[in-house]
Amino acid sequence: MTGKTRTFVLYPSLGVGHLIPMVELAKHLLRHGHGALIAVVNPPDTDAVSAAAVARLAAANPAIAFRLLPAPASPDVGAHPVKRDQDTLQLANPALRDLLLSLAGGADALLLDMFCVDALDVAAELGVPAYFFFASAAGDLAVFLNLPYLYPTLPSSFRDMGGALVRCPGMPPIQALDMPWSMRDRESDANKVRMYQWKRIPEGRGVLVNSFDWLEPRALRALGDGVCVPGRPTPRVFCIGPLVNDGSTTGESGERHECLAWLDAQPKRSVVFLCFGSKGAFSAAQLKEIARGLESSGHRFLWVVRSPPEEQGQSPEPDPDLGRLLPAGFVDRNRDRGMVVKNWVPQAQVVRHEAVGAFVTHCGWNSALEAIVSGLPMICWPLYAEQGLNKAFMVEEMKIAVALGRYEEFVKAEEVEAKVRLVMEAEEGRILRERLAVAREKALGATKEGGSSEVAFAEFLRDLDKSSSANGECN
Ligand code: UDP
Numbered sequence: 001m002t003g004k005t006r007t008f009v010l011y012p013s014l015g016v017g018h019l020i021p022m023v024e025l026a027k028h029l030l031r032h033g034h035g036a037l038i039a040v041v042n043p044p045d046t047d048a049v050s051a052a053a054v055a056r057l058a059a060a061n062p063a064i065a066f067r068l069l070p071a072p073a074s075p076d077v078g079a080h081p082v083k084r085d086q087d088t089l090q091l092a093n094p095a096l097r098d099l100l101l102s103l104a105g106g107a108d109a110l111l112l113d114m115f116c117v118d119a120l121d122v123a124a125e126l127g128v129p130a131y132f133f134f135a136s137a138a139g140d141l142a143v144f145l146n147l148p149y150l151y152p153t154l155p156s157s158f159r160d161m162g163g164a165l166v167r168c169p170g171m172p173p174i175q176a177l178d179m180p181w182s183m184r185d186r187e188s189d190a191n192k193v194r195m196y197q198w199k200r201i202p203e204g205r206g207v208l209v210n211s212f213d214w215l216e217p218r219a220l221r222a223l224g225d226g227v228c229v230p231g232r233p234t235p236r237v238f239c240i241g242p243l244v245n246d247g248s249t250t251g252e253s254g255e256r257h258e259c260l261a262w263l264d265a266q267p268k269r270s271v272v273f274l275c276f277g278s279k280g281a282f283s284a285a286q287l288k289e290i291a292r293g294l295e296s297s298g299h300r301f302l303w304v305v306r307s308p309p310e311e312q313g314q315s316p317e318p319d320p321d322l323g324r325l326l327p328a329g330f331v332d333r334n335r336d337r338g339m340v341v342k343n344w345v346p347q348a349q350v351v352r353h354e355a356v357g358a359f360v361t362h363c364g365w366n367s368a369l370e371a372i373v374s375g376l377p378m379i380c381w382p383l384y385a386e387q388g389l390n391k392a393f394m395v396e397e398m399k400i401a402v403a404l405g406r407y408e409e410f411v412k413a414e415e416v417e418a419k420v421r422l423v424m425e426a427e428e429g430r431i432l433r434e435r436l437a438v439a440r441e442k443a444l445g446a447t448k449e450g451g452s453s454e455v456a457f458a459e460f461l462r463d464l465d466k467s468s469s470a471n472g473e474c475n
Contacts, residue, residue, distance in 0.1 A: 006108035006464070007035040009100065010133070013115035014041060014085050016049050017278050021135035021210060021366060023057055024243040025111065026064045032457070037065040037107075039099055041092045043073035060249065069095040082182050082190035086197070090118045097122045109464055111208065114144075117200035129467040131460070132207045136365040138239060139219040139393045140386045141209060142170045144198040145228040151186060151195065159184040170222020172396040177408050178388030202235045205467055208460060210241035210369065212446035212453050215398060215439065236463065238456040242369040242443050247348040257346050259302055260353065262339050266300055269357035272420050273376075274303040275347055276362040280383045281306040284325050286410060291326045293416025299424050300337045302356070304345050317343055351376055358423040360404075363387035368394060375440035377432040379419045381407045399435055402428070 008029055012022040019040060026036035040054050051068060058066045074087030096119055100107055110123045110130045123130035134141050146168045154166070161176030168174065182190040201207065213220060216239075226234040263271060272294070276282075282290070287305065294301045306312070307320040319342050322331055331340055347367065351359060351374040359376045361367045362383040368390055371378050378401035380391040388408075394401040404411050404419055423429040446453040 005033055005035065006461075007037070007103070007105060008109055008111055009103070009107040009128075010036060010038045010111045011096065011113060011116050011119055012038065012040065013089065013113040014043070014049065016053060017364070017366075018113050018115070018135070019049050019054075019057065020245060020249060021243070022111075022113065022133065023061060023064065023249050024210075024245060025133050025135075025208070027061065027249070028240070028243050028457075030063050035065075037067060037103075039067050039069050039096060041071050041089060041095075042068040043071050043088045043092075057249070067099060069099060071095050080188065080190045080193075082193050085115065086118075086193045089116055093118055093122050097126065100126055100128060108468070112204065114201065115197055117197045117203075120200060120203050129205050129464055131464075132201055132204045132235075134207050134209045136210070136386055137219070137368075137390055137393055138209045138211045138216040138223060138237065139171055139397070140365075140389050141201075141207060141237070142219045142222050142228050143168045143174070143389060144194075145201060145223075145234065146230075147183065148195045148199045149230050151183070151191075154186075157184060157186040157191075169225075169227040170219045172392060174389060174392050178382065178392050180386045180389065181384055202229050202232055204235055206236040206238060206460065206463060209237055209239045210243050210365065211239050212241050212443060212451075213239050213456075214442040214446065214452070215372070216393070218397060219393075238460040238463075239446075240453045240457045240460065242373055242447070242453075244369045244373055245348040245366065247346055249348075257349070259339055259341050259345050260349060263302065263350065263353045263355040266355040268354050271300045271302055271355045272297070272358045272360060272424065273350055273356045274301065274360040275345065275350070275367070276304070276306075276381070276383060277364040277367060280362045281309045281312060283308050283310075287325050288327050289411065289413045290416055291330050292413035293411075294338065294420070295327075295330070295334060296413065297417040297420040297424075299420055301334075302339050302341070302345070302350065304341050304343065306343055319343065358420065358429075360420075363390040363394065363401075365390060369443075372400065372436070372439050373443050375433070375436045377401065377423050377429060377436050379404060379423055381411065398439070400432065400439055402432070 010022045010026055012018040022038055026038055029036045040049055054066055069092055071088060071092035074084040107128050110128050111133045112119050112130055114132055114134050120130055158176040158179040163175045165173035166176055183194050185191055222228055223234055223237045228234055305320050307318050322340060348370055351370045359371050360379045360381060363380050380401050380403040382388040382391045391403050395403050402419055405415050445451050
């Protein structure tokens with residue numbers, strides 16, 4: 001614990017994928033003796049986090065205060081979801097302002113999700129220091145900060161550049177097709193929102209990043225050298241991670257999932273785990289192809305299957321009809337060596353299980369960090385958001401993963417089989433495992449006393465103290 005106790009207000013963007021990393025940050029703050037309140041915007045909108053989900057998280061984390069901020073959803077119902085979310089967050093500013101004013105001792109700092117840039121206006125008005133919490137790789141931050149300047153100079157939208165390489169400071173060359181979906185069309189409203197958001201991030205006092213120094217030296221050098229944001233100061237970056245869900249955040253430590261009992265009965269490092277984040281889903285044809293690839297690889301597997309995207313859109317998510325979606329007899333035929341689970345497993349616990357030997361992942365950053373702290377080699381299959389970038393970093397820079405070929409179109413059974421065999425049987429797999437063992441040690445070391453992330457966290461607190469004295473403690 002570092003000196004005085006402070007109260008932080010954490011402000012996630014809409015959706016559970018943004019809320020869970022904030023809960024990890026809150027737990028981190030509490031471990032250091034500070035107070036944490038998470039303000040969750042709750043518009044009457046299906047994409048937002050439901051009050052019931054917040055209540056579940058609150059029950060699992062009683063030391064964290066949660067507040068629901070009632071906010072009108074964007075009036076522009078026909079707008080792109082990225083634009084709608086941005087409008088909704090902007091409309092939530094008065095509710096955030098009221099909350100901050102209502103806090104008895106005030107807030108020492110506001111910790112903002114990367115999309116919550118308009119909350120900077122509230123922070124400025126009330127004189128509360130605002131930092132961002134960037135729950136993705138430092139490499140993503142380097143790219144995003146640079147894109148508002150780089151993108152207008154490129155010959156066309158990423159969508160029309162295919163495999164052409166984009167060069168951002170501090171990054172390996174990145175194929176245009178790996179750029180985030182929301183930014184693929186330069187003229188789209190979604191891209192305009194993102195460019196606006198990335199351009200405002202430097203207005204924050206600094207950025208806390210859920211990563212650690214050893215993992216991303218090149219990106220951190222570029223951020224530190226100030227080359228990502230031309231003509232303006234780059235915000236100070238504090239790598240304080242990895243902050244990862246150990247299963248307790250989402251209340252999963254209570255009853256044990258049946259897949260964990262199944263894993264108990266499998267040999268060490270023998271199981272390929274396939275799971276694609278909170279939203280990843282495949283067409284029926286692609287599911288059948290994955291099934292065929294897994295079957296012909298001969299390896300054991302634990303596979304989380306969702307209904308195809310066109311069958312979703314309801315809440316709760318419909319159960320997939322495995323009999324129809326997978327090849328005839330697949331589940332019965334593979335009963336001895338495979339388990340298919342519908343919709344959700346306690347992933348944080350699965351990746352830590354010693355029976356798991358490889359992880360086929362969509363490359364969401366939380367999944368990547370969970371794999372790293374478990375020393376688990378990854379097979380990348382990016383699906384949405386910034387996952388293509390994460391894939392590029394993990395394969396080319398960090399060398400902790402391999403990627404499936406043609407993941408952006410349709411992955412054939414032969415490719416699934418080949419990459420599973422490569423990681424589970426070949427020399428490349430052995431090298432990956434060695435590299436992951438080192439990454440795991442470095443990740444665990446970073447958050448120990450004297451580790452780089454603990455040092456960075458202490459620096460962040462010192463920076464905050466400086467800002468408070470500069471402001472004359474006016475909040
Ligand atoms: N997760 C889980 N079970 C599942 C799917 C996902 O526990 O079946 C958790 C996973 O452990 C991670 C989060 O949900 O903590 C997904 O975050 P990530 O950043 O990987 O992907 P996103 O869902 O944001 O795309």
